[in-house]
Amino acid sequence: GIQVEQSPPDLILQEGANSTLRCNFSDSVNNLQWFHQNPWGQLINLFYIPSGTKQNGRLSATTVATERYSLLYISSSQTTDSGVYFCAVERGSGNTGKLIFGQGTTLQVKP
Amino acid sequence: KAGVTQTPRYLIKTRGQQVTLSCSPISGHRSVSWYQQTPGQGLQFLFEYFSETQRNKGNFPGRFSGRQFSNSRSEMNVSTLELGDSALYLCASRGRRYETQYFGPGTRLLVL
Numbered sequence: 001g002i003q004v005e006q007s008p009p010d011l012i013l014q015e016g017a018n019s020t021l022r023c024n025f026s027d028s029v030n031n032l033q034w035f036h037q038n039p040w041g042q043l044i045n046l047f048y049i050p051s052g053t054k055q056n057g058r059l060s061a062t063t064v065a066t067e068r069y070s071l072l073y074i075s076s077s078q079t080t081d082s083g084v085y086f087c088a089v090e091r092g093s094g095n096t097g098k099l100i101f102g103q104g105t106t107l108q109v110k111p
Numbered sequence: 112k113a114g115v116t117q118t119p120r121y122l123i124k125t126r127g128q129q130v131t132l133s134c135s136p137i138s139g140h141r142s143v144s145w146y147q148q149t150p151g152q153g154l155q156f157l158f159e160y161f162s163e164t165q166r167n168k169g170n171f172p173g174r175f176s177g178r179q180f181s182n183s184r185s186e187m188n189v190s191t192l193e194l195g196d197s198a199l200y201l202c203a204s205r206g207r208r209y210e211t212q213y214f215g216p217g218t219r220l221l222v223l
Contacts, residue, residue, distance in 0.1 A: 030209045041148070041199050043214040050209075086154065096208055097144045097159025097167050104153070 002027045006087055006102035013077050013109050021072040021105045023087030031090035032063050033099065034072050036083050043086065046072070077109045112137055115204050115215035123221045129190040132218045136183050136204030142166075143185040144212060145177060148199040160185050189220075197222045 003026040013019055025032075034046040047054050047061040049070065054061055058077075063070040074081055084106050088099040116135045124130050136143050145157040156169040160179035177187040183204075189196055199219050203212040 033211060035214075040216065041201075041219070042216045043201065043203075045211060045213060048211040088154075090209060097142055097161070097205075097212075098156040098169065099144070099146070099154075099203075099212060100156070101154040 002029070002089065002091060002100055004087060004089055004100055004102040006085075006105050008105060009103065010106045011108070013107070015077060015079060015109055015111050017077050017109075018073070018075045019077060019107070021074070021085055021087075021107075023070040023072070023102055025068050025070075025087075025089050027068070027091070028065070029089040030092050031099070032070055033088050034061055034070070035086045035088065036081075037086060037104070038083055046085075074107075077107075079109045079111055082107055082109045112139075115202060115213055117200075117202055117215040117218050119218060120216065121219050121221075123223065124192050125223050126192055126194060128192050129188060130192060130220060131186055131188045132200055132202075132220075134185045134187075134202035134204075134215060136185070136202075137206075137213055140204035140206050140213075141183050142205045142208070143179060143183065144203045144205075145185070145187050146201045146203070147171075148201060148217075149195075149197075154201075157187065192222045194222050196220065 005024045035043040051065040060073045084104045088101045142161045144159040159167040179185045199217045201217045203214045
């Protein structure tokens with residue numbers, strides 16, 4: 001099956017720093033989403049981005065589908081950005097509804 | 112619109128018991144997917160329901176089952192609970208195929 005790999009597994013930043021999280025996937029996908037998991041466990045949608053570039057405030061994401069990777073950029077990080085970031089992909093027909101998650105990047109932002 | 116809701120939020124059961132978890136999707140969403148999250152295995156897909164039919168299933172034993180009602184609400188059931196079933200169970204809903212999946216807050220299940 002498709003493999004999803006995220007890097008780095010852990011990241012520690014000082015408040016105000018910028019960071020880039022990477023997601024590599026091993027096959028073509030119909031859907032790619034980035035999530036932030038809050039301390040209570042809920043997955044918060046950041047981006048739906050099977051291809052192209054999107055921005056939302058201090059966060060932006062780029063997916064290069066032909067090269068099978070996606071990047072999540074966090075600028076001017078804040079302590080509230082701490083948590084686990086997941087990338088998840090969905091294949092085509094026959095695999096509908098099934099998001100395959102990477103193992104996540106744990107981000108800690110220090111004040 | 113109200114988000115995805117899950118009940119109960121926390122559960123404690125003992126080995127051998129069964130449990131039923133409930134998920135109410137965003138209004139108008141007909142697809143509901145379920146996921147299990149554990150520290151060792153990460154987030155894994157359980158199954159997806161659409162219009163009361165199971166459309167896709169992950170690699171879990173038959174003790175894990177689900178259903179969807181005509182109002183799109185979904186339940187999942189785990190029978191003969193094992194210690195390894197302790198996990199965060201998340202459900203997600205979506206409006207159309209391949210669109211964004213929106214997740215609920217989850218149900219934390221502890222099996223003693």
